[in-house]
Amino acid sequence: MKVACLTGGGDCPGLNAVIRGLVRTIHNAGGQTIGFLEGWRGAIEGNFVELDPMRTDEILPVGGTILGSSRTNPYKDPGLAEEVVKTFKKLDLDCLVAIGGDDTLGVASKLYSDFNLPTIGCPKTIDNDLSSTDFTFGFDTCLNTVQDAVDKLRTTAESHRRVMVVEVMGRHAGWITCFAGIACSADAILVPEEEVNLDTVCQRLMDRRAAGKTYGIVMVSEGAKLKGDQFITKDAEVDDFGHVSLGGIGKRVAKQIEEKTGIETRDVTLGHLQRGGSPSAYDRVLGTRLGIHAARLANKGEFGKMVALRGLHIVAVPLEEAVGTMRTLYPEFMDEAREFLI
Numbered sequence: 001m002k003v004a005c006l007t008g009g010g011d012c013p014g015l016n017a018v019i020r021g022l023v024r025t026i027h028n029a030g031g032q033t034i035g036f037l038e039g040w041r042g043a044i045e046g047n048f049v050e051l052d053p054m055r056t057d058e059i060l061p062v063g064g065t066i067l068g069s070s071r072t073n074p075y076k077d078p079g080l081a082e083e084v085v086k087t088f089k090k091l092d093l094d095c096l097v098a099i100g101g102d103d104t105l106g107v108a109s110k111l112y113s114d115f116n117l118p119t120i121g122c123p124k125t126i127d128n129d130l131s132s133t134d135f136t137f138g139f140d141t142c143l144n145t146v147q148d149a150v151d152k153l154r155t156t157a158e159s160h161r162r163v164m165v166v167e168v169m170g171r172h173a174g175w176i177t178c179f180a181g182i183a184c185s186a187d188a189i190l191v192p193e194e195e196v197n198l199d200t201v202c203q204r205l206m207d208r209r210a211a212g213k214t215y216g217i218v219m220v221s222e223g224a225k226l227k228g229d230q231f232i233t234k235d236a237e238v239d240d241f242g243h244v245s246l247g248g249i250g251k252r253v254a255k256q257i258e259e260k261t262g263i264e265t266r267d268v269t270l271g272h273l274q275r276g277g278s279p280s281a282y283d284r285v286l287g288t289r290l291g292i293h294a295a296r297l298a299n300k301g302e303f304g305k306m307v308a309l310r311g312l313h314i315v316a317v318p319l320e321e322a323v324g325t326m327r328t329l330y331p332e333f334m335d336e337a338r339e340f341l342i
């Protein structure tokens with residue numbers, strides 16, 4: 001069994017845990033693993049490195065991905081998907097494991113249906129917005145990073161009697177914002193799934209100030225929208241998959257809060273800090289388990305599937321069912337958070 005893997009899309013902590021789990025399990029079964037460099041670009045160009053247990057043993061605590069990543073889309077230009085198939089045949093591969101979010105897994109699914117290429121998917125993203133898995137690795141580490149940052153921001157906010165608006169990632173889903181908001185006991189949690197009413201937020205901040213709370217923390221999603229407004233983008237550029245870069249809502253929210261309440265307000269955008277750092281224990285374990293199970297699927301010849309976390313179990317789901325639908329934040333989480341937002 002000769003297996004290739006690649007990591008595509010935005011990186012996240014835990015990718016190396018998957019690679020290590022995959023390589024070790026394929027090796028234990030007598031197989032060999034290679035890694036394409038920089039996502040689908042490496043698969044198109046045939047750019048790869050050999051992987052073995054020695055090479056991957058020390059990478060578990062390392063953030064990012066030893067293979068590099070990119071947002072290259074083999075379906076963007078005609079002929080590129082065929083190049084992936086050519087590389088696959090030239091290297092005499094038996095299986096390709098794609099570790100990525102919806103875009104990367106969407107390509108793996110299409111290659112399977114268009115060319116019968118034996119692909120397997122493994123879900124990753126800090127955004128936690130994939131529909132067929134309970135949690136994605138990277139999400140937990142990201143939450144811990146946001147929590148550390150807000151714990152630091154809290155002391156300076158308190159010293160200066162300020163409101164601190166913290167803009168976090170997550171694209172059009174509010175998982176990071178809501179979970180981090182609960183973990184940091186934010187005074188407001190503004191997610192893309194709910195229209196933001198700043199008048200209500202400002203009233204709450206003023207009520208809490210009047211009641212003796214000397215500072216405020218407002219957690220806002222990069223994809224949140226103010227009442228009657230659109231989401232805010234950094235510029236008009238789109239990536240290979242047609243996505244714009246979100247960002248700027250934090251500044252707008254901070255300005256309006258200061259104007260409406262008269263309370264001095266600052267904004268912080270945590271940005272790519274949220275994707276960095278060593279994976280948490282939870283993400284190391286989840287990544288390792290997904291890598292092991294992706295290898296087991298490969299050994300059994302079960303292609304066109306994605307490994308997923310359901311409850312406490314790792315299961316296999318059809319790739320085509322797992323891609324194409326963004327999973328937004330379940331309303332119950334905001335409903336629970338609201339106990340502290342009144």
Ligand code: F6P
Nearest residue numbers: 010125126127169170171246275
């Ligand atoms: O999908 C992961 C993510 O970090 C999003 O939360 C964010 O909007 C986006 O990627 C940022 O992408 P880039 O690294 O291309 O700026």
